[in-house]
Amino acid sequence: MTEQATPLIHMERITKHFGGIQALSEVDFHLNASEIVGLVGDNGAGKSTLIKVLSGVYSPNEGSIYINGKKVRFEGPRHAKELGIETVHQDRGLVPGFQVAANLFLGREKTRFGLLRLRYMDQLARESVESLGIEMQSFRAPVMNMSGGQQQTVAVARALSANPKVVILDEPTAALAIKEVGKVLDVMRRLREHGVAVVFISHVLPEILLVTDRIVVLRRGQKVGDLMTRDSDQDLVVKLMIGTEVVGCAG
Ligand SMILES: Nc1ncnc2c1ncn2[C@@H]1O[C@H](COP(=O)(O)OP(=O)(O)OP(=O)(O)O)[C@@H](O)[C@H]1O
Ligand SMILES: [Mg+2]
Numbered sequence: 665m666t667e668q669a670t671p672l673i674h675m676e677r678i679t680k681h682f683g684g685i686q687a688l689s690e691v692d693f694h695l696n697a698s699e700i701v702g703l704v705g706d707n708g709a710g711k712s713t714l715i716k717v718l719s720g721v722y723s724p725n726e727g728s729i730y731i732n733g734k735k736v737r738f739e740g741p742r743h744a745k746e747l748g749i750e751t752v753h754q755d756r757g758l759v760p761g762f763q764v765a766a767n768l769f770l771g772r773e774k775t776r777f778g779l780l781r782l783r784y785m786d787q788l789a790r791e792s793v794e795s796l797g798i799e800m801q802s803f804r805a806p807v808m809n810m811s812g813g814q815q816q817t818v819a820v821a822r823a824l825s826a827n828p829k830v831v832i833l834d835e836p837t838a839a840l841a842i843k844e845v846g847k848v849l850d851v852m853r854r855l856r857e858h859g860v861a862v863v864f865i866s867h868v869l870p871e872i873l874l875v876t877d878r879i880v881v882l883r884r885g886q887k888v889g890d891l892m893t894r895d896s897d898q899d900l901v902v903k904l905m906i907g908t909e910v911v912g913c914a915g
Pocket of ligand 2: 713
């Protein structure tokens with residue numbers, strides 16, 4: 665760890681294997697409030713596995729997770745969410761045939777006297793999407809008819825509606841138009857302003873260098889880089905991803 669203070673999240677010596685495949689080997693990873701951390705690495709480096717451990721999808725074989733210095737053991741994704749960790753997976757996890765509000769409130773629908781409060785949910789959905797600065801004309805259309813960027817917004821809005829401490833975005837900008845990418849990056853900046861810790865996974869290094877405060881590099885299941893973005897550039901990050909160098913990983 666580079667910081668003196670207790671980090672919001674500390675994953676300590678996380679090891680995960682799937683049969684004979686060592687997906688993660690003793691990876692240390694921490695997150696502070698109001699910080700955007702880029703998580704990068706070549707295909708198969710272990711990025712998704714690491715965030716699945718952090719979001720309660722996988723239990724690590726070895727290692728510990730601390731939230732504000734307190735050791736936790738996730739019983740599953742729901743438990744991680746209850747502790748303030750929201751994840752937008754690459755597939756976005758939306759129900760294609762459902763409208764925006766139905767997707768936003770999936771599994772936690774608003775009811776009164778046992779009846780669904782459809783107009784109220786619609787209103788809340790509209791407010792939360794608009795608060796992300798994204799225009800959306802077709803609130804009543806099934807999300808499968810929306811653009812990639814609009815769907816991404818719905819998925820992010822759903823994650824944010826839980827008031828999380830940590831938001832993990834796994835490849836949120838893949839397949840987005842340039843204008844939409846800018847909006848997703850703006851959403852991350854806004855989250856940081858509100859004290860949220862953001863994990864941003866992307867293969868697009870210029871986006872990573874543009875928006876993050878710190879970059880963590882994985883290579884074949886090991887952490888090989890943990891550096892402030894202001895001290896890094898694309899050449900260095902690529903070298904860490906595919907070369908033999910190691911930076912900032914003492915301890
Ligand atoms: N459920 C699983 N069962 C078996 N092996 C897995 C499983 N999930 C991941 N792996 C393996 O663990 C390693 C790390 O995979 P992971 O998906 O974490 O990589 P990644 O960095 O997210 O790659 P990408 O950039 O391609 O998404 C790979 O060798 C992968 O094949
Ligand atoms: Mg992945």
